[in-house]
Amino acid sequence: MGPDDSAEFIYEKGVVLARDGEEARVVEDAVRAHFTATDGLDPEHVRRSGSRDNRSGITRIRVGDPGEGGRGTDRTVAGALRALRQAEGRAGRRLVSRNHLVSIAVNACPGDEPVPAAPSAQPNPAAAPAARNADGGDGTDGAVGVLVVDTGLTHDYRSYPLLARTEGDAQVRETDEQGILQQYVGHGTFIAGLVAAVAPHTDVTVRGTLHDAGAILESEFGERLFDAVEDGWPDIISLSAGTSNGRVDGLLGVAAFMEELRSRDTLLVAAAGNNASSSPFWPAAYASLPEYADAVLSVGALRGDGEFGACFSNHGPWVKVYAPGERLVSALTGFDTPVPYVYQHSTYDSCRYGFTYTCTCRSPRHTGVLSEAQQTSPGKPDQVMFEGLASWSGTSFATPVVAGLVAAYMTANGVTDPRAAARRLLADRAEFAEVRGTHVPALLPPTWRPVPVGPA
Template sequence: MAPQRFHEQFDQIQRSLPDVPLAMGPDDSAEFIYEKGVVLARDGEEAQVVEDAVRSHFTATEGLVPDHVRRAGPHTNRSGITRIRVGDPGEGGRSADHAVAGALRALRETEGRAGRRLVSRNHVVSIAVNACPGDEPVPVARTEQPNPAPAQPAGGPDGPDGRVGVLVIDTGLTHDYRSYPLLARTRGDVQVRETDDEGVLQQYVGHGTFIAGLVAAVAPHTDVTVRGTLNDAGAILESEFGERLFDAVEDGWPDIISLSAGTSNGRLDGLLGVAAFMEELRVHDTLLVAAAGNNASAAPFWPAAYASSPEHADAVLSVGALRGDGEFGACFSNHGPWVKVYAPGERLISALTGFDAPVPYVYQHSTFETCRYGFAYSCTCRSPRHTGVLSEAQQNPPGKPDQVMFEGLASWSGTSFATPVAAGLVAAHMTDRQVSDSRAAARELLAVHADFAEVRGAHVPALLPPTWRPVPVGPS
């Protein structure tokens, strides 16, 4: 049974994608969310193979007439993916879609002969990562210092070929982001809509701004560009995600991409919808720094888990989160051999909005009485205490959701934020050591300059910015 917060996030994502019926997978669990009644296949011959196999399977075993299986809308040229309808998306509830499961079964034998996957669910990719955020932002006084604090570069402002470029693929920038000094040089897309009709900041608005601020603090002599690829509450279908990734690099491939989004899929071979982008990434010099996810799970999380693939290991750096003291893994962080490095990701301080005017925010999730992952320290599951609007029905008696005011800075936790810290450290290393190759810089940084932390009993590489201040970790 999926935990309460996953159900709350499911409702939130469903509202952000009102025309897309969604289901949980692989059953009523917290592994992933996907589109009901639809599967994905590669364009051309493979799509036809999938259609024919599904028609035959459903006609023989499910009683579905062949005409119900058909292409579901236009495909995209760059990602090379076709959506195929295999069932009625209006049937059933939020638990597993049996039509989609049947379509996957119908192709198992054919996939075995082909030696590769031919069909996939259409997963929801989200910046909440596994549909469960590490926590929600907490206001911080303007008098506080960012954490990590702004670094002083050891070398000159330019690398051998000019300033290092970091592309953040996330939500857009808040309208007044330039009033935060560290973001004065940052450019990119502005958030489409920041507040609701009552002027309350919407969930995940400021996520991209917060991330850009972390990159700028760790690597101040870096050109940071933010693309608002995930403006719709941070959720997008896999079938669209691959195309939007191509859109983000249309003006040129940067040195580094910082991506704090993804999904699990119950498999070890990646996402069909981003396969074309990942192949294109291999032939460029760009390093993809990707978040490992926030479900306290060892299940591969994509695209971060491509770091464990021999074909992509040099091009992808997967990042897990350390807790406030930097000595152990954060309670929420995914883990496993596919996570290549960990960085501080708990209670970091950066800009959520600019400083033009205070803006209210209403908490979406309530904190738990104890850590929902079973950790003994005072983790983000339970501190600071607040009641959220999505959890109100779960309160006994019902509690009024808590509202706070943001005036610029916030404290926030998640692998979403460990990721730009790691990306910034690679960028700073490129500038300080005059290294032009981001992938070579990442290898050198891990080999020579990494510390170590303990995650689930294993000693793992850790990147700790010199200006990062450990946060005391108390008992629960």
């Protein structure tokens, strides 16, 4: 974790990233020279690890033994970063980076975990009416395409009627040996259901890029993003994953993909993250860089009443719009077979971010297997059964709501440019909410129903 065990982000120990070619050689040489002059560090450790030509243009360079030092000690990566400071100043750009963990669950902990919806529950946002497009058609011809980059689809997702137009990758592994739903399985299905509810007649494709508990190393992330658009760039990409990195100039591992995005017409709608922090969270924070202002729309989450920011939502001037993201209801699985789930994290006695409303930090109550109390007590973690719909919270879910609203606006108004549609949608339809004392643009779907928010 870093920097200084603050859990601001998680990265691969003993490894740094550099661009392929000459810059990778400069990094290797500079780090070896630095380690030669530094007691206790071995310059012979510095070598390329898994280097290959790829579209992301990134090389992994091993600078130390990951087994050395304690869990929070990584002198070799810290030394490598120091070794390149002067060279970066001369080059005018970053030459080296940690290999961050990009994840749907910020710092290994989600905004919250899904809760089974009541048998009588309906999707929230509810399914929008089948809108006519500007030419009087139903939008089925030349439909807007939304690409969801997330976990894969559950095997029975087509049992959920709203996902009839959805296709994509199946989840690699849904359950463990005991038949219990794996952690974060259903995340991509839930998101696809939100897009489909807000924007009927939209073609939704899900890529299971984040099939490993919703996480991937930065060194692989850029390449997998290129894989996701290999069959063609969509109108909109909905991405509910990212990481902070302590910097204001983006992620080295996705730099090539972001450059390519700039030259396309695609709009990237990206989640702002669930750290309750103002630190830039990438790729969403690219929205604050002038060269990406049109290409990226960053999305924060509103609490259940839609009037204020959710306790967990990241915030700051780099977050361009907010949408409901607390206790939304969508499909976690299809309907053909109930499936058990064991909670990983426990709720708190009070909001872990200091808010005073009844937030998802504390309600509904459950005990998880990874909590300290559970590790030291003989009790069992709570287990629930999912039979289709679930309630879930996070900027992960505010993001597809906004992606769906942009897609629906394109269909209804005959707009073919998703970036222009996003600008017009914000100008024509945005309301305002209050986040940390600041009035911010907010998009509220017409079919979304506020959830009562009580005091703690």
